[in-house]
Amino acid sequence: MSLLSVEEALNRVVTKARPPHRTERLPLHDCLGRVLAEDVAAQLTHPPFDNSAMDGYAVRHADIAEVGAELIVVGESAAGRGFRGDVKSGEAVRIFTGAPLPAGADTVIIQEDVERLPDGRIRTQFAPAKGRHIRLAGQDFREGEIALAAGQVLDAGRLTLAASMNHQSLPVFQRPKIAIIATGDELLPPGSIPGADQIIASNSFGVAAIARENGADILDLGIVPDDRAAIAAAVAAAQSAGADVLVTLGGASVGEHDLVQSTLVGCGMTLDFWRIAMRPGKPLMVGELAGMSVLGLPGNPVSSLVCALLFLEPLTRKLAHLPPRTRLATARLAVTLPANDRRQDYVRARLTVAPDGLLLAQPFSRQDSSMVSVFALSEGLIVRPPNAPEAAAGEACTVLKLRDPAYAEGQ
Ligand SMILES: Nc1nc2c(c(=O)[nH]1)N[C@H]1C(S)=C(S)[C@@H](COP(=O)(O)OP(=O)(O)OC[C@H]3O[C@@H](n4cnc5c(N)ncnc54)[C@H](O)[C@@H]3O)O[C@H]1N2
Numbered sequence: 001m002s003l004l005s006v007e008e009a010l011n012r013v014v015t016k017a018r019p020p021h022r023t024e025r026l027p028l029h030d031c032l033g034r035v036l037a038e039d040v041a042a043q044l045t046h047p048p049f050d051n052s053a054m055d056g057y058a059v060r061h062a063d064i065a066e067v068g069a070e071l072i073v074v075g076e077s078a079a080g081r082g083f084r085g086d087v088k089s090g091e092a093v094r095i096f097t098g099a100p101l102p103a104g105a106d107t108v109i110i111q112e113d114v115e116r117l118p119d120g121r122i123r124t125q126f127a128p129a130k131g132r133h134i135r136l137a138g139q140d141f142r143e144g145e146i147a148l149a150a151g152q153v154l155d156a157g158r159l160t161l162a163a164s165m166n167h168q169s170l171p172v173f174q175r176p177k178i179a180i181i182a183t184g185d186e187l188l189p190p191g192s193i194p195g196a197d198q199i200i201a202s203n204s205f206g207v208a209a210i211a212r213e214n215g216a217d218i219l220d221l222g223i224v225p226d227d228r229a230a231i232a233a234a235v236a237a238a239q240s241a242g243a244d245v246l247v248t249l250g251g252a253s254v255g256e257h258d259l260v261q262s263t264l265v266g267c268g269m270t271l272d273f274w275r276i277a278m279r280p281g282k283p284l285m286v287g288e289l290a291g292m293s294v295l296g297l298p299g300n301p302v303s304s305l306v307c308a309l310l311f312l313e314p315l316t317r318k319l320a321h322l323p324p325r326t327r328l329a330t331a332r333l334a335v336t337l338p339a340n341d342r343r344q345d346y347v348r349a350r351l352t353v354a355p356d357g358l359l360l361a362q363p364f365s366r367q368d369s370s371m372v373s374v375f376a377l378s379e380g381l382i383v384r385p386p387n388a389p390e391a392a393a394g395e396a397c398t399v400l401k402l403r404d405p406a407y408a409e410g411q
């Protein structure tokens with residue numbers, strides 16, 4: 001049996017996906033991490049007027065070209081309360097950061113560079129260049145200028161800019177909706193008291209977290225038994241909720257109780273592919289049901305999480321209009337790894353930053369795809385390509401980062 005390669009499978013999952021053009025307008029505080037759906041122009045000019053960048057005195061440069069100039073202080077300009085008169089020759093206006101520059105003045109001298117005389121006048125102790133410490137009207141942006149572009153992801157800087165451009169809300173793409181169904185007669189939700197032959201269903205939580213982290217809304221349809229009618233009812237619920245993607249967990253393999261694929265085909269799903277050359281995650285299934293992408297992930301918790309990282313993450317990002325994200329990095333192997341077979345292997349590993357600054361990858365000895373504890377301890381997965389020869393300790397390897405690496409002892 002020839003298995004599809006990870007690259008080919010990824011290509012088929014992501015290339016075909018069409019990001020929906022559904023938009024909504026959200027208040028700024030709700031826009032973090034969202035993608036702008038339209039170009040956004042400034043609704044005003046910033047700064048709206050020439051103003052001072054420092055606390056000091058607004059003066060005419062011609063008056064202070066020489067150190068030791070003495071000027072009469074004729075008033076004050078504070079932020080929110082400007083000086084209404086003109087600064088004439090021989091005069092200065094006390095000015096504060098952000099305050100409007102009074103008419104007639106063309107330079108600000110900072111207060112540290114003047115001496116205040118007993119009669120209230122000032123004497124300059126430094127000769128600043130003309131125009132010093134003045135922020136010119138419109139130097140940041142002008143009304144009508146497009147300062148944020150469709151497709152940009154809204155982060156701290158862009159949200160601050162949007163507010164500064166006088167926008168209370170922004171047009172963003174809606175989050176794609178991802179429905180999740182866990183299947184299996186043996187499954188109970190966390191918090192239950194398991195009977196004989198029962199286990200706690202855990203996969204949905206990790207898979208939902210991966211989808212959420214990448215900009216999706218989740219519809220968790222819970223646990224359904226290994227029963228065609230129950231599975232079909234859950235699939236119909238996902239469809240009527242308008243899910244963009246349906247993720248099924250478990251029942252993807254070849255046993256008599258693995259009913260997911262045949263039930264989905266019975267519901268009208270077109271199967272794209274099933275089973276790929278990777279470990280864990282071989283029984284991954286991909287299809288399409290009336291415009292809804294279907295990802296059938298294997299039941300073993302680590303298999304479902306690795307498949308979600310490899311396939312659901314890029315699919316979700318594309319549907320959310322988010323740019324692709326790479327988790328790949330280069331590390332150095334802490335131990336020698338044996339030659340690999342035909343399945344691309346994702347080996348759970350500790351990643352530490354060694355004292356020389358390079359990443360060190362130390363695989364865990366237990367790699368069973370049911371072992372959630374090992375996955376939770378792993379900072380990364382060592383990627384072993386199909387048929388890779390033995391790799392010696394100290395050799396470079398590719399790792400898929402799950403979280404930031406730890407620092408080696410003593411650092
Ligand atoms: N004869 C063969 N047997 C198996 C093959 C194969 O090629 N030939 N593939 C193996 C591989 S690889 C995997 S991975 C599993 C995947 O099987 P399924 O997707 O059918 O998953 P299940 O049988 O339903 O469950 C596997 C395992 O995971 C537990 N599970 C299921 N769902 C959850 C959940 N939501 N939370 C936590 N744990 C879950 C389930 O109880 C089983 O222990 O098949 C191999 N077999």
Ligand code: MOO
Nearest residue numbers: 280281282303369
């Ligand atoms: O591929 Mo399975 O996912 O090896 O356990």
